[in-house]
Amino acid sequence: MGDIVVGISDYKCSKNRDDVLVTYALGSCIAVVVYDPVAVVGGMLHFMLPDSSLDKKKAEEVPAMFADTGIPLLFKTCYSLGAEKRRMKVKVIGGASILNDDNYFRIGQKNITAVRRIFWKNNVLIEGEDTGENYNRTVRLRMMDGKCFIRSSGGMTKEL
Amino acid sequence: MxxxxxxxxxxxxPFPVTVNKVMQILQSDDYAVRDVVEVIKRDPAVATNILKICNSAYFGPHKPIKSISDAVVFLGQKQLSKAMQTASAARYYKxxxxxxxxxxxxxxxxxxxxxxxxxxxxxxxxxxxxxxxxxxxxxxxxxxxxxxxxxxxxxxxxxxxxxxxxxxxxxxxxxxxxxxxxxxxxxxxxxxxxxxxxxxxxxxxxxxxxxxxxxxxxxxxxxxxxxxxxxxxxxxxxxxxxxxxxxxxxxxxxxxxxxxxxxxxxxxxxxxxxxxxxxxxx
Known part of the structure; x- marks a missing residue:
């Protein structure tokens, strides 16, 4: 039991109600959090970039780096632990941008668009979303009840 | 305020004198390893950090480096200068x-x-x-x-x-x-x-x-x-x-x-x- 840390370009899944999955300091990266309350199976992905076409070789080595390779992996791993798609609650957090970015530093925005498109295509409803803005976020998923907490770089914690 | x-x-x-001295020596292309080693050894805090840094995967030796002189030879001019800066700056971030x-x-x-x-x-x-x-x-x-x-x-x-x-x-x-x-x-x-x-x-x-x-x-x-x-x-x-x-x-x-x-x-x-x-x- 305890905190299971999800690094950058990393994902973790759990079916242990004592676990808390946590990822620190999402900047423009995005965390996808999933939870099946019946099977008590949850997972968290911390991806960095929207599209694996950037570097196919890297995507094979580290699929969790990209939205399009990381998200399927997160779901499949949860299925293997007993989760079912129709019961899974999905939350999306992160994708911050710098101020008045002149459309030059758009990775945060591109990540948000990528994640929304993937879920829309797969008929998955995003139940909670806390994205954009210009602060970093730390995310926790409490396995015992599926509650998801977000702490921003300003220090405020809220439940999503 | x-x-x-x-x-x-x-x-x-002050930024450690050791760094400035080493940097000065390194500026000449035919610097003597011995001179650099002498200067680093006189500053035990920097010396310890240099060994730590030199053995990190970032600087990547194939086998562990145990002495300052091996470190100086292994790193070479450019990498040594980076390792020195890292070793010296580190002391401020406690x-x-x-x-x-x-x-x-x-x-x-x-x-x-x-x-x-x-x-x-x-x-x-x-x-x-x-x-x-x-x-x-x-x-x-x-x-x-x-x-x-x-x-x-x-x-x-x-x-x-x-x-x-x-x-x-x-x-x-x-x-x-x-x-x-x-x-x-x-x-x-x-x-x-x-x-x-x-x-x-x-x-x-x-x-x-x-x-x-x-x-x-x-x-x-x-x-x-x-x-x-x-x-x-x-x-x-x-x-x-x-x-x-x-x-x-x-x-x-x-x-x-x-x-x-x-x-x-x-x-x-x-x-x-x-x-x-x-x-x-x-």
Whole structure:
């Protein structure tokens, strides 16, 4: 039991109600959090970039780096632990941008668009979303009840 | 408040003489390894750190290096200079020191990441590495370290302004009268860093404010390395992404978004190798 840390370009899944999955300091990266309350199976992905076409070789080595390779992996791993798609609650957090970015530093925005498109295509409803803005976020998923907490770089914690 | 902050600079330990001495020796291409070793050995704190750094995966020896002289030979001129800067800067970022509600070791991790990113960009743009840029990137946030001692109460005020749309820098100026970049530039002057380095530190969030002749690549590359490290979420637990974007920076270096996305992939790889450097303060 305890905190299971999800690094950058990393994902973790759990079916242990004592676990808390946590990822620190999402900047423009995005965390996808999933939870099946019946099977008590949850997972968290911390991806960095929207599209694996950037570097196919890297995507094979580290699929969790990209939205399009990381998200399927997160779901499949949860299925293997007993989760079912129709019961899974999905939350999306992160994708911050710098101020008045002149459309030059758009990775945060591109990540948000990528994640929304993937879920829309797969008929998955995003139940909670806390994205954009210009602060970093730390995310926790409490396995015992599926509650998801977000702490921003300003220090405020809220439940999503 | 400003006066109190500026006065604090004079109480900072000077940048280790060892570094300056080694740098001087290294400037000549036919330096004697023995001379360098002598200087490093006289500073046990730096010597210990050099061994630690040299054995990190980032500098990558195939077998463990146990003596300073082996380290000097193995690293060679350019890498040794980076290792020296890392060893010396590390002493300011001690665990337990509070900076804007975070710990100085978090700021150290951010600083190492920015230094590593600076070399990735340098290779991408100019096909070589640059020790000056490495140093500027490594200590770019030194102002925050000093500022952090004064802002226990003001931190909330600063974050409140940021949530109203101020940039972190603007919020610092409004609340404290000075921002951490300016302060860092002054600390670099106090350390007798070359002028170009002082400016790169002072303008690392706003290189566009430098005059045309002062606006060399150095401040822009520190800026870009910092922005991209912040986007990866490695912010030392403080300012997040509350900084102004300067669109012209990509044009200046003929970079496209895809280049930068690739450099983030590279940063990810190199950070894995630099784990020991980042965590040497823990």
């Amino acid at each position: 400003i006066k109190k902050i500026l006065d604090r600079i004079n109480t900072l330990p 665990k337990g020191k509070r900076v804007y509600g975070a710990d100085a070791v978090d700021l150290w991790e951010h600083s190492v990441a920015v230094a590593i990113m600076s070399q990735i960009l340098m290779r991408q743009i100019h096909d070589r590495e640059d020790e000056n840029l490495y140093t500027a990137a490594l200590v770019h946030d030194i102002g925050k370290l000093v500022m952090g001692e004064f802002v226990e109460e003001e931190t909330d005020q600063i974050f409140r302004l940021v949530s109203q749309g101020y940039s972190f820098l603007e919020a610092e100026e409004k609340v404290l009268g000075i921002n951490h970049a300016d302060l860092g530039g002054k600390i670099a002057e106090y350390w007798h860093f070359p002028r170009e380095l002082c400016q790169a530190i002072a303008f690392h969030h706003r290189p566009d404010l430098l005059s045309e002749e002062e606006a060399t690549d150095l401040p822009y590359l520190v800026y870009l390395s910092d922005q991209y490290t912040l986007m990866m979420g490695i912010d030392g637990g403080m300012d997040g992404l509350a900084h102004r974007g300067i669109g012209s920076v990509l044009e200046r270096f003929h970079l496209k978004e895809v280049n930068l996305e690739r450099s983030l992939v590279q940063l990810y790889d190199e950070l894995n190798r630099a784990r020991e450097l980042m965590e040497m303060q823990r």
